[in-house]
Amino acid sequence: MTPLQILDAAVTGSAAPRIPIFCNLFDQGAREMNLHPKAYFADGACVAEAQLRMQKRYGYDNVWSLQYVGKEAELLGCKKILFADDGVPNVADFVIGNWDDIGTFEVPSDITQHPAWQSVADCLAILRDEVGATRPICAYVTASTTLPAILMGMDKWMELFLLGPTDLRDELLRKCADFVQQHLAALRAAGANVLVYSTPFGSPYFVSKKIIANTVMPWMQKDLSRGGVADVVYYCGMAPFNEVIDPVFAQLGIRSHYISPLADLAEAKRIINSRGLTCGVIDDIKMIHWSAEETRAEVRRIIDIGKPGGHFLFGNGVMPMAVPEANIRAMLDAAFEFGQLS
Template identity: 75%
Template sequence: MTPLQILAAAQDGSPAPRIPVFCNLLDQGAREVGLPPQRYFSDGAAVAEAQLRMQKRYGHDNLWSLHYVGKEAEILGCREILFAADGTPNVADLVIKSLDDIAKFEIPADITQTEAWQPIGECLSILAGEVGATHPICAYATASTTLPAILMGMDKWMELFLLGPFDLRDELLRKCSDFFRQQIAALRAAGANVLVYSSPFGSPYFVGRRQVETGVLPWMRRDLAPGGSDGVVYYCGTAPFNEVIDLVFAELGITTYYLGPQADLAEAKSLIGDRGLCCGTIDDIRMIHWTPEQTRAEVKRIIEIGKPGGFFLFGTGVMPLAIPEANIREMLAAAFEYGSWQ
């Protein structure tokens, strides 16, 4: 079976030789092709080449079109990204510097015509042509309730979200939701078949269950309304969200849940049952300091909790550059071994 078929089998509970195994290698790409990060991330072909090389070497199931989260801010007018040799690129220029900027803030009529989109489109075109029929190609889209944090800063967004002025808050949310709708449609059209819906505000860890229910979910419904939830993965960063799984099932119809490493995996697996896919993740921040033996033991623990009954995927979080190569290899070897159904 191809990795894409193995993923589909895990989603519907049909037989497969093993569970799906995801490994999210993003910042490693520049090192893989020997380019400085700023040059690497401006070249969609280089990003695609790095993804293809790393997947071939390590054997994990998924590839990524994501360059860095700040790319969304660039599409929307960010003029400066801070690049680092040993970390993730970050926004250095806020698009919305004051509340007065919200009225002037506009979404491009066609984001695929912007300069910032071109490397993403090029990367997806190559990945879709090379492995689109056989492998999960992951794309990342930030929910409308979270996107303002990278446009105006988290502190200012939290204040506006919780305290108002609510007319300005809702104006900004409408614009961000319009952008999300455009973006997810473009990602689908370009070849992405796994759409990671990043919504930290969809976790009660940030704003509480009642606020998720009344202030976040309505916008999430708007985000997803045009294209539905097909291929969409519910992801709240590393924040736990077991408390709202049933609510998300009922309100959004999403059936794939990518947990953070601090979540109660056994509880999440019980809540999801055979209704959808439960994705358990290793704490890859702590992996920086583990031995290969410690890494293997943690993979075994996670899979022993999640694998029984099927409907389970093993995955990683952000995979920092500082993780030793030996730990990556041991993690994946253990995941294939303990995740086998044969």
């Protein structure tokens, strides 16, 4: 079976030789290509080549088109990204400086015509041609209720989101939802077949369940109203969300859930059961300091919880650059060993 077939079998509960095994390596690509991150991320072909090289070296199932989250801000007018030598690129220019800017802020009518889209398109074209028929090609989409954080800063967005004025908040959210709908459609058309929908505000860790039910959930429904959700993964940026899994099934229809390392995995598996896919996620921040033996033991613990009954995937978060290669290899060797189903 191909990795794409193994993933589908895990979602549906069909027979497969092993569980799906995901490994998310992003900033490591610049090191792989021996380039400074700014030069590396400017070239979608380089990003694709690095993804293919790293997948071949380690043997995990998926590849990624994500370059950095600030790419979405660039598509919406951000003029400057701060590229660290050994860390995650960050937005250095907020599109919305004050509330008055919300009225003049506009979403491009076709984001695929924006110059910042070209590197994404180039990356996905190569990944689609090379592995599109056999492997999960993951793409990243920030939810409308989270997107303003990279457009105006988290402090200003939290103030507007929680305190209002609500008409201004909703005007911005309408524009962001339009972008999310475009973004999802463009990524699918370009070749992505797994869409990781990042919605930290969909976790009770950030806002109350009441706010999620009354404010966040309707906007998530709008984000996802076109194109279906069969290829969508619910992801809250490593924040726990067990308490909202049932509403996500009922109101969004999303079947795949990327469970936080901070959450009770056994509880999540019990809630999801055979309705969809439980993704057990290792705490790769702790992997910075773990030994290979500690990493292996944690992989086994996660898989021992999640594998019984099927409908399970093993993965990691956003692998920090500081994680030793020995621990990445130990993680994946253990996942393949303990993830066998037949």
